[in-house]
Amino acid sequence: MVEDLLLKNAMLIDPSMGIKGQRDIVITNGHIKTVATEISTGTAQRVIDVEGKIVTSGLIDLHTHVADGLIPIGCSPDECGVYSGVTTVCDGGSLGWANFRGLPRYITPAVKTEVLSFLNLASTGLAVMPEIWDRRNLDLASTLDTIQEFPETIKGLKVRAIGAFVRNLGLEGFSLVKGLSRKAGLPLMVHLGTEPEEEVGETELAEFTKGMLGMLEAGDILTHVFTWKRGGVIDQDGVMLHEAEEARRRGVIFDVANAKTNFSFSIARKAIGRGFRPSCISTDLTGVNLQSVHSLPVSMSKFMAAGLTLEEVVAMTTCNPAQVIKESHRKGCLRAGYPADLTILELKQGEFNFSDGIQGRSFTGDYLLVPRLTIKKGVLIKANPQFP
Incomplete structure (x- = not known):
């Protein structure tokens, strides 16, 4: 050393x-x-x-999928971490309570990048997708036990508000998972955007999105905020839903999560032009989008093209995510x-x-x-x- x-x-x-x-x-x-x-x-x-x-200060990627070998889409923590200028990555719900122990046992001891995690509410995370299509895919008691077993590593909970969840669990199911995050004292990260082929009606989806936004509290995270897909909170003209504005005023975090297909440059540029600033820039890097998303510095560069300053994109990848995961006492600063x-x-x-x-x-x-x-x-x- x-x-x-x-x-x-x-x-x-x-x-x-x-x-x-x-x-x-x-x-x-x-x-x-x-x-x-x-x-x-x-x-x-x-x-x-x-x-x-x-x-x-060392860049922090708030949303990745680095359970390499534990889920089909996992990527190497070091490839999207230290070799890309990123010292800390947060896994965004690759694993649930039933397979989470594989992360600290097999992955984190073998890499140079620090790996933190958002625990998926689905029992087996993203091992099989869609991961939640029924209440039986949730085991709230075992999820809470896992959080208590790994308090230094698990920084929040993750749920994807995909068509299967909206259609089969709805707002009642979302209330359950939000209640668990409140009980655990951890933020809830919510994936926005349904796939075009998912069978969920426009009215049903709109009612779910507005109801879900109303349940979010300060510190909860909306990820893929610039998605072009149905179920987003910013429209094609860069205008945000009233309920999303209210959530933002309450202290809900807005995260980019670039990903391969969950980001629209046009929406981002228009929203930024209207004065909106996301809280954090992240990649949602996986083993299948590495060749298009590339790295966190590339995602930062994209948002400079969309109208943000260099100082803003640095804040959104250092001190801002450090605050979100409650690590400001040791990250996000060169003190x-x-x-x-x-x-x-x-x-x-x-x-x-x-x-x-x-x-x-x-x-x-x-x-x-x-x-x-x-x-x-x-x-x-x-x-x-x-x-x-």
Whole structure:
């Protein structure tokens, strides 16, 4: 492990402390020791000049599927984690109570990326999809037991408001899962958007969406907020449902979750143009969308093309998700004493072609954030950018 590392001439962006400017950073024993404008190289065992590079606290991806080998769509935590400039990934409900133990037993001990989790309300998570089509797919008591067994790892609960759930469990079923999240003291992450082939009526879906929004509380999370699919909360003109506006005012979190087909650049650009800002940018990376979503820095670049500033996309991938998962005491900030989780990025300017979430569509952006180096608890890891 690097005992004493000095990063010189960093363009540091830390929205949690309102910092944007050149700084030097000293890392000792896996922790941040000093952040200052000019630090002598005399005592450093190793010096890295990062002039021209952006340095942030370690990026956090709030929504991934990294149960690699435990579910069909799982991907490697390190591929979408440290090799992409991301120091912490949150698995977004890949596993339920019946198979969750495979994550800490087989996956997290073997990777460099820190893996946290949202526990799926369906007993077996996404091992078989659709995962919830009947009340018997839920075991609330066993789910609660699992939460209590892994309090450091499980940061919330996850439910997909897909057609099968809406049609067969409806608002009564949603009230059950919301009640469990309240009892556990954890936020509930709700997947928005039904597939075109799912058999659920427009009126039934609209009533469910509005009723579900009314049950959400501060800290709960709506994910795929820019979906173009039925069951979303923002329309094609970028206008948000009244009930979603009310939920937002109550403190409900709005998460991007780029994914392969749950994102519309047009909707995002129009909503942002109207003044809406999502709370967090995440990828929803899986083993089947890695070649289109690529990485969290690519998703950040997409939202710069949609109208967000560099400082905003950094906040949405550092301090904001750290607050959502209640880890602000050790993540999302480059304060002295914090674990040395850092991301070093290069901002490239040009014409970059990004994939949209609507099949066959793409759009261009002027900027691309490229991860160059990841530091996890003081250990240097060379990034492997996924964007072709």
